Amino acid sequence: MDCSRCGLFISGERAKLVHGDPSLLRVTAEIPMTKVQRLLNEGQREAAARALKAAKEISAPVPPSDGIPDESRWLERRASEGIGKPCNTTPTNK
Numbered sequence: 001m002d003c004s005r006c007g008l009f010i011s012g013e014r015a016k017l018v019h020g021d022p023s024l025l026r027v028t029a030e031i032p033m034t035k036v037q038r039l040l041n042e043g044q045r046e047a048a049a050r051a052l053k054a055a056k057e058i059s060a061p062v063p064p065s066d067g068i069p070d071e072s073r074w075l076e077r078r079a080s081e082g083i084g085k086p087c088n089t090t091p092t093n094k
Helices: 012-020 035-041 045-056 071-080
Strands: none
Touching: 035 045
16 A cells, blocks of 8 residues: 555565565555545645535435336346246256
């Protein structure tokens, strides 16, 4: 980890040994920080508090209605039509 605030951060001689070991699989991922996380990382606590308050004021998305199909209704319809149910015949070997 490259963030010195993380508990997984290693540096110095130990980091050289780990990074130089050819038997280790190097896995990296870049995860972008949110606006609030960036502000906190820069030490701007007041601005982060305002941004967090503004984010909490955004209303939650509206759940699907009967007019909008979702996967559960689709699966229920398939089951009621007999689609996807196992057949009653036994396989035969030829």
